[in-house]
Amino acid sequence: MSGEATALGREAAARRGRATATVGMAIFLGAAAMLFAALFFAYAVMRAQAPAWPPAGQAPLPRGALGANTLLLAAASLVLRAALAAARRGDGARARTRAGAALGLGAAFLAAQIVVWRALALGGAGPASGIYGSVFFAISGLHALHVFGGLLALAVIVVARGAPGVARTDRRLALAALYWDFVLAVWLLFFFGVCLR
Amino acid sequence: METASDNPASGPSPAALFSRDHKIIAKQFLALGLAFLAVGGFMAMLIRWQMAHPAAPVPLVGRALFGASGGIISPAAYTSLFTMHGTIMIFFAVTPILIGAFGNFCIPLMIGARDMAFPTLNMLSVWTMAAATGTLTASFFVPLGAPQAGWTAYATLSTAVGTPGLGQTLWVVAIYLNGASSVMGAINYITTIIRERAPGMTWLRLPLTVWGFLMTSILNALFVPVLAAGMVLLFFDRVFGTQFFIAGSTIKGGGDPILYQHLFWLFGHPEVYILILPAWGIVSDLLAFFARKPAYGYRVTVGAFVAVTALSSLVYGHHMFTTGMSPLLGESFMVLTMIISVPAVLLFLNWLGTLWRGSIHLDTPMLYCLGLVFTFGVGGLTGLFLADIVADMYLHDTYFVVGHFHLIMAAAVLLAIFAGLTFWFPKMFGRMMSEPLGKLHFWLTIVSLNVVFGGQLVIGYAGMQRRLYDPSVYEFLRPLLPLNQLISRAAFVLGAAQLIFVGNFFWSLACGRRAPENPWQVGTLEWSIPSPPPHHNFEEIPVVNHGPHELGNPLVLARLGRDWLGQTEAAELAWPARTAPEGPVAGDGAETADIAGAPAAPEGTT
Numbered sequence: 009m010s011g012e013a014t015a016l017g018r019e020a021a022a023r024r025g026r027a028t029a030t031v032g033m034a035i036f037l038g039a040a041a042m043l044f045a046a047l048f049f050a051y052a053v054m055r056a057q058a059p060a061w062p063p064a065g066q067a068p069l070p071r072g073a074l075g076a077n078t079l080l081l082a083a084a085s086l087v088l089r090a091a092l093a094a095a096r097r098g099d100g101a102r103a104r105t106r107a108g109a110a111l112g113l114g115a116a117f118l119a120a121q122i123v124v125w126r127a128l129a130l131g132g133a134g135p136a137s138g139i140y141g142s143v144f145f146a147i148s149g150l151h152a153l154h155v156f157g158g159l160l161a162l163a164v165i166v167v168a169r170g171a172p173g174v175a176r177t178d179r180r181l182a183l184a185a186l187y188w189d190f191v192l193a194v195w196l197l198f199f200f201g202v203c204l205r
Numbered sequence: 206m207e208t209a210s211d212n213p214a215s216g217p218s219p220a221a222l223f224s225r226d227h228k229i230i231a232k233q234f235l236a237l238g239l240a241f242l243a244v245g246g247f248m249a250m251l252i253r254w255q256m257a258h259p260a261a262p263v264p265l266v267g268r269a270l271f272g273a274s275g276g277i278i279s280p281a282a283y284t285s286l287f288t289m290h291g292t293i294m295i296f297f298a299v300t301p302i303l304i305g306a307f308g309n310f311c312i313p314l315m316i317g318a319r320d321m322a323f324p325t326l327n328m329l330s331v332w333t334m335a336a337a338t339g340t341l342t343a344s345f346f347v348p349l350g351a352p353q354a355g356w357t358a359y360a361t362l363s364t365a366v367g368t369p370g371l372g373q374t375l376w377v378v379a380i381y382l383n384g385a386s387s388v389m390g391a392i393n394y395i396t397t398i399i400r401e402r403a404p405g406m407t408w409l410r411l412p413l414t415v416w417g418f419l420m421t422s423i424l425n426a427l428f429v430p431v432l433a434a435g436m437v438l439l440f441f442d443r444v445f446g447t448q449f450f451i452a453g454s455t456i457k458g459g460g461d462p463i464l465y466q467h468l469f470w471l472f473g474h475p476e477v478y479i480l481i482l483p484a485w486g487i488v489s490d491l492l493a494f495f496a497r498k499p500a501y502g503y504r505v506t507v508g509a510f511v512a513v514t515a516l517s518s519l520v521y522g523h524h525m526f527t528t529g530m531s532p533l534l535g536e537s538f539m540v541l542t543m544i545i546s547v548p549a550v551l552l553f554l555n556w557l558g559t560l561w562r563g564s565i566h567l568d569t570p571m572l573y574c575l576g577l578v579f580t581f582g583v584g585g586l587t588g589l590f591l592a593d594i595v596a597d598m599y600l601h602d603t604y605f606v607v608g609h610f611h612l613i614m615a616a617a618v619l620l621a622i623f624a625g626l627t628f629w630f631p632k633m634f635g636r637m638m639s640e641p642l643g644k645l646h647f648w649l650t651i652v653s654l655n656v657v658f659g660g661q662l663v664i665g666y667a668g669m670q671r672r673l674y675d676p677s678v679y680e681f682l683r684p685l686l687p688l689n690q691l692i693s694r695a696a697f698v699l700g701a702a703q704l705i706f707v708g709n710f711f712w713s714l715a716c717g718r719r720a721p722e723n724p725w726q727v728g729t730l731e732w733s734i735p736s737p738p739p740h741h742n743f744e745e746i747p748v749v750n751h752g753p754h755e756l757g758n759p760l761v762l763a764r765l766g767r768d769w770l771g772q773t774e775a776a777e778l779a780w781p782a783r784t785a786p787e788g789p790v791a792g793d794g795a796e797t798a799d800i801a802g803a804p805a806a807p808e809g810t811t
Contacts, residue, residue, distance in 0.1 A: 024400075028322050032396040039388050039426045046434030046468055050449060053464050136446025139459050146441045146449070 026179050033183045037190050040154065044194050047150065051143050051202060058139065061205075066140045067133040069203050070124055077120050078199050081155075084113035085192045088162075088185045095178050104166060107181060110188070111162040114155060121152050147198055154191050161187065225324035226740060227309045232633065233331045234305030237338060238298050243707075245293035248286050250700045255283055257686075257693030259675040280674045284353040287672060289345075291356025292376065295480070296383045297338055299618055303483050304387070304425070305334065307625050308394055308418045310633060314731035315412050317403025317749065319741040322396040330389035337382035344375035352376040355672065357473070358439070360450030360465035365443045374443050381436045384429040391425035394418055403730070405749035409507070410772065412729050412753040413500060416507050417486020420514040421479050428475040428518060435468035463528055474521035478513055481581075481613060484621030485510065485552060488574045490753065491624055492556055494727045495571035496563025497768055499754040502555040509548035509555075516545045526597045535594050542592035549585055553578075564757065564768075568725070569643030573624035576651045577617045580658075584612030587662060602672075605665025611658045619654075623647075623706070630713065631720030635737045638717060642709040649702035656695035664688055728771040729753050750776040 055061050062068075091106030125145070128134060135145035161184050168180075221229050251270075254263055255278050262268075267276030278286065309327065313320055321327045345351045349370030354363035358376065361367050398419050402411075411419075441447040442460075453459010493500040500506060522530065522538030556578055565571070587609040590596045600606065623646075630638050664685050669676055676682040676689070723732040730747055731738070755761070755770035758779055762768050770778055777783075 028396060028400045031399055032323055032326075032392050035392045035395050035426050036388075039392070039430045042427050043430035043434050043437075046431040046471070047437070050434065050438060050464055050468070053461060053467075054449070057461060058459075134446075135441065136448075139448050139453060142441070142447035142449055142460070145445065146438060146447055149441075150437055 022179075026182070029179055029183055030186075033186055037186070040190065043150075044147075044197075047147050048197065048201070051147065054139050054143055062140050063138060066138065067128075067131060069144065070127065071203060073120065073124050074199060074203050077117055077124070078195065080113055080117040080120065081192050081195050084110045084117065085185075085188045087113060088181075088188050092181050092185045095181050103181060107162055107184075108166045111159060111166055114159050114162065114188075118152060118155055118159070121148065121155075125149075143202060147202060151191070151194055151198060154194070158184065158187055158191055223328060225320070225328045227313050227321045227324070227327060228633070228738065228742075230327050230331050231306045231308075231310035234301040234309060234334070235633075237331075237334065238301035238306060239710075241293050241338065242298040242302065243703075245290050245298050246700060246703060248290040248293070250697065251278060251286055252283070252290060253693040253696040254278070255674070256676070257690040259677050281350065281353065283674050284672075285351040288352050288355050289341075292341070292352075292380075295356065295476070295614070296380060297341065299480055299614065299622070300383070300387065301334060302622050303480060303618065303625075304390060304418070304421060305331070307414075307483060307487070307622075307629070308390065308421075310629060311412075311414055311731065312394055312397055312418055313401070314632070314734075314738065314742060315415050315729055315753075316398060316401060316406050317730045317743060317747045318397060318401035319743060319746070321393045322400055323393050326389050327393050330386045330393070333382055333386035333389065337379045337386060340375050340382060341379035344372040344379070347371040347375065357469055358465075359469075360439065360442070360462040361452070363439060363465075364450055366451060374440070377436050377440045377443065381433055381440070384433045384436070387425045387429050391422040391429070394422040395426065398422075403743075403747050403749055406772075407749075409504065410749055410752045412486075413489040413503070413506060413510075414483070414486040416510050417483045417489075420510045421482040424475045424479045424482070424514060424517060428472045428479075431468055432472035432476075435465060435472070438468070439465070463525075466525055466528060470521040470524040471518060474524065475517040477610075477613070478517040480618050482510060482514070484577065484618050487621050487625045487628075488577050489552070489556065489559075490729070491570055491574045491628060492559045492578075493754040493756060494725060495566045495568060495574070496560050497566065497757045498559060498563045499752070499756055500555070501558030501561070502551075503752065503754070505551055506555050509552040512548040513545060513552075516541065516548075520545055520592075523592050523597070526594050527601045539592055539594050543589070546585070546589060546592075553582065553585070569638070569640055569647060570624045570628040570725075572644065572647045573620045573627065576647065577620040577624065579651075580612050580616035580620065580655065583655075583659075584609060584617055587612065600665065602670055603665035604661045604669050604671055607671050608658045608661030608663075608665055611661065616654050616658055620651075623650075626710075628725065629731075631724050632731055632736050632738065634714055634717075635720050636713055636717035637720050637724060638713040639709050642705055642712075646702055646705040646709065649705070650699060653695045653699035653702060657692050657699055660688060660692035660695065664692070726767065726769050728755050728769050728774075730772055733771050733773060747773045749773060751779060755779055 087106050088110040091103045091110060094100075094106060095103035125148075128141070128144075133141055135141050161180075165180050165184060222233075224230065251263065254261075260277050262276030263271065263278060267278075271278055271282060273279075274282070309321070312318075347370065350372055352358070352363075352368065352373040352375075354368045354373055354376075358373070358380075363373060363377075398411075398415060438447070438449040442450055448460040450462050450465045451460045452462060489500055489506055520538060520542040522534060523542045526535055526538075587605070591600060591606060591609060627638050627643055630636070665671075667685055667688075669682050669685055673679075673682075677686060720736040722735055724736075725732070728751065730743075730749070733747065734743060749772045751770055751772045751774065753772060755772070757768050758770065760781060761770050761778055764778060
């Protein structure tokens with residue numbers, strides 16, 4: 009009977025812990041949102057003051073490649089949601105596989121992003137080429153750093169050798185999924201608000 | 206790792222360096238902050254020497270520090286000095302002490318939690334801060350020397366065009382890391398206060414100190430990232446050649462130096478409240494404790510905190526009246542700034558209401574609080590001059606501004622730090638600080654700092670600009686030299702007086718009187734457990750029945766023979782006896798009174 013009671017207590021404690029962690033993550037995402045909001049504000053100021061946008065003679069961005077990148081990041085976010093669904097069903101093995109797939113998609117996004125930066129820089133449209141390059145490289149660079157942080161978190165989840173379906177992996181996966189949604193949202197704002205305009 | 210040497214470990218064993226215990230982390234923040242407070246204070250002394258004796262060799266330390274220029278502070282060194290003085294005092298002294306140390310120490314103890322919600326994040330926060338201090342310190346030792354763009358680092362002066370060299374870049378990195386540490390702390394504090402309050406610790410039973418930390422943390426979480434964005438863009442400008450803050454041509458487009466000011470002050474004005482809100486919280490509690498009365502208008506005080514927090518980001522434009530902003534925008538900022546003084550005045554009136562007809566105990570923490578009430582009053586009123594566009598056009602960038610913000614940041618906030626340290630020192634270290642030394646320190650400090658910062662108001666009103674290397678090159682400023690010398694003398698007294706505090710601190714640490722559990726006879730939760738508290742604070746999570754200031758209740762005095770009631774003690778103790786057969790209430794109380802374990806008779810309460 010006491011065993012049952014402690015199990016119930018552990019369940020309640022896990023639920024409490026999950027809620028606490030979600031509150032913490034929400035505050036962190038609020039802070040990160042302010043960071044990107046300030047960057048977009050800087051973009052708006054730059055753009056409002058420019059006589060033409062994109063500035064005259066500006067080499068066009070590789071929109072096709074950036075569009076493909078958008079799909080990669082969206083796929084990572086979706087696969088992570090699927091991993092979370094699997095974990096919630098108690099299917100720990102599948103949750104880990106899917107988290108690993110999301111990790112791969114995220115890493116592919118980062119690699120493709122580096123290819124885009126390199127091509128732009130070699131083509132004379134690097135960060136120092138003007139205000140357009142400034143905006144593109146600063147926002148996409150800081151975004152990439154956040155993607156990298158998300159990859160580290162996913163790597164911890166995939167590598168961690170917890171028993172399948174234990175509350176801890178569950179909780180971490182839920183937080184990671186929340187974070188990846190945020191990273192995707194920022195990218196979509198950037199893609200549609202900066203790259204396509 | 207270079208960061209290890211920056212952080213004088215406060216724990217007895219090396220393992221304490223990586224502790225996740227909020228009390229040890231608090232002490233790490235305290236050690237780090239006090240060390241930098243000393244460094245920043247020493248820089249202030251050098252600055253004051255230059256103002257009193259322009260281009261004269263600095264006595265005692267001149268040869269060692271400025272050997273190349275024969276002991277004279279060179280213009281470049283002077284510029285670095287005021288830049289680093291401001292940076293260190295705001296980001297590396299006041300922030301770690303007030304928010305890092307007090308926040309960490311007080312929040313879990315005062316809300317009845319065993320630790321922070323995220324202890325590992327807490328440890329990372331102090332180590333990020335240590336990395337930031339290491340980066341900042343390194344900037345002294347690189348080619349072209351320490352940063353020279355002022356603590357505000359306005360572009361374009363702070364870009365690679367205005368300040369080349371690694372020093373300013375390291376400054377940018379250090380501020381970014383410092384901000385990351387603050388945000389980590391804020392996430393922890395907010396989550397802890399929302400989620401870890403003991404049963405019965407309702408929002409309106411929170412000590413005002415905790416309210417102060419909550420509001421500060423909200424501002425930290427929202428607006429430090431805006432500064433971080435500014436730092437990121439400045440870093441990109443300096444390192445990758447982007448042009449955010451470098452004005453371009455009208456044909457090609459380009460950056461805008463004023464954008465930096467928007468990003469900086471959108472953070473920078475909330476930062477003022479980030480630093481003053483914990484001070485307000487501490488002093489609001491302590492005035493009640495030492496006046497032996499409940500805090501007057503507790504709900505209004507809480508409302509004032511919330512109102513100031515909400516308004517704080519809407520007033521930042523008053524730092525930028527002279528940037529040529531649209532008059533309509535300027536007037537909006539002026540009106541909003543005037544409006545924010547309304548909650549501040551309500552708060553101030555509540556302090557006076559708390560003191561009114563209180564049984565005032567002039568222990569050292571109370572002296573510091575009363576000093577704070579005075580300097581905050583003067584500092585706040587001088588802020589109104591600067592909020593007014595017409596007056597600001599004249600006063601902008603003069604020593605009037607310097608005097609104003611030092612009265613708030615260096616006088617009021619510093620006095621809150623001293624008040625908090627003397628008040629919680631027994632709980633932190635298990636020993637009492639010396640009262641006579643504390644009183645001596647207080648009187649020397651309060652007199653000299655008012656001469657220093659009051660004098661700065663006067664010379665600023667007379668037209669002396671801030672950041673001048675040698676004011677005497679301007680003929681109209683030459684008559685101010687005697688006044689500047691008086692200010693400097695007072696500043697040296699102020700600096701020397703701090704040595705008394707340092708002495709008191711270490712002497713008390715080593716051989717102060719052993720502190721009882723509840724030396725100040727107050728009821729908040731941290732005083733219901735041993736001094737210093739055990740590892741996980743509370744044997745059993747307390748159940749809270751009262752607000753934080755159950756003081757001077759005549760029913761309690763009649764029943765228990767003391768004028769205070771712990772927050773966990775039986776609720777009936779504070780109420781008039783019921784007619785129903787509720788049982789012997791006083792008997793109940795005798796049991797619960799043991800929680801405090803202190804002698805029941807308070808000294809001199811009648």
